Amino acid sequence: MHVSRFIALATVNNPAKKKYLYAFNIIPMKSMDPAELVKQPQDVTENPYKRPGKDKADAQKATFGATEEEEPAHQFFFDLSRKQGGGSRGRGRKRPSDGARWGGDQQQDGDRPKQPRRHPQPSGPCWFCLASPQVEKHLVISIGTHCYLALAKGALTPRHMLILPIGHYQSVVELGSEVVEEMEKYKSALRSFYKSKGDRCVLFERNYRSQHLQLQVVPVPLDCCATEDIKEAFMVQAQEQQMELMEIPEHTDLKQIAPPGTPYFYVELDSGEKLFYRIQKHFPLQFGREVLASEAVLNIPTRADWRECKQTREEEDEACKQLRDDFQPFDFAWED
Ligand SMILES: [Zn+2]
Secondary structure: OOOOOOOOOOOOOOOOOOOOOOOOOOOOHHHOOHHHHOOOOOOOOOOOOOOOOHHHHHHHHHHHOOOOOOOOOOOOOOOOOOOOOOHHHHOOOOOHHHHHHHOHHHHHOOOOOOOOOOOOOOOOOOOOOOOOOOOOHHHEEEEOOOEEEEEOOOOOOOOOEEEEEOOOOOOHHHOOHHHHHHHHHHHHHHHHHHHHOOEEEEEEEEEOOOOOOOEEEEEEEOOOOOHHHHHHHHHHHHHHOOOOOEEEOOOOOHHHHOOOOOOEEEEEOOOOOEEEEEOOOOOOOOHHHHHHHOOOOOOOHHHOOHHHHOOOHHHHHHHHHHHHHHHHHHOHHHHO
């Protein structure tokens, strides 16, 4: 998505003689090259303001029963009052988040490329967009309609996998309902698969310093420890790092507590219990792995860092081949 620049100026003729004028050249967003538009400067931070978007207004209404209409978005660089979607390009109305990312209706502007965009686009090369040339296709285990399953690079254990959206989405809370639905199907397929192997299923997601959603799915042997112990391990190890994991009710939609753009970490246990942490400033990137690798759970502390678990291409190929065969009876995508 594109960035906004904030420049603070002092009041005119302030006694401290601080700078109160700032001159610059400006190129309207609609005449900028999209690649140029989404370039991220080094010091970019999260947008502190909520994004305008119908999805969110609807979600809020559904959640809180709010009746107020969301305020129309105020934008400076292009005219939002321009008619939406003429002809076939308007068909099916783009997802509102596309609009937010790409600056409203600029895609429908006459001098822009006319290609419809179904998904938000990454701002650079992405290792996880299935269509991207960077993706490591040999790690893919199963491909559905909206999501796919891959062996985790430097997997904690041989059946540690990732559920990922095929298109570019940053986090679970940004997904549309059909993607969420399929993600749930993969979750339950993996739960059954793990169960057949005598494992329980632990999932976690870190929406912090990552561009493309990766839902980590790690099996923990049933006889290794109880769900309660895993929960306790997360709680205790979070506390040791001055983070307080919050237990959220089983059927709570993360969107209700983490609007898109909020950095967070969450764990889902096989009991359906969810632990949530709203990331404040810093967050240990390997936290989920560290807890699961710790003595309290899998007791493989040396594997906490994925870089220590890297396999050769041949080993990865072999592991994936085995995993595909093993998972196939549980793979709904295979049946279709
Ligand atoms: Zn991506």
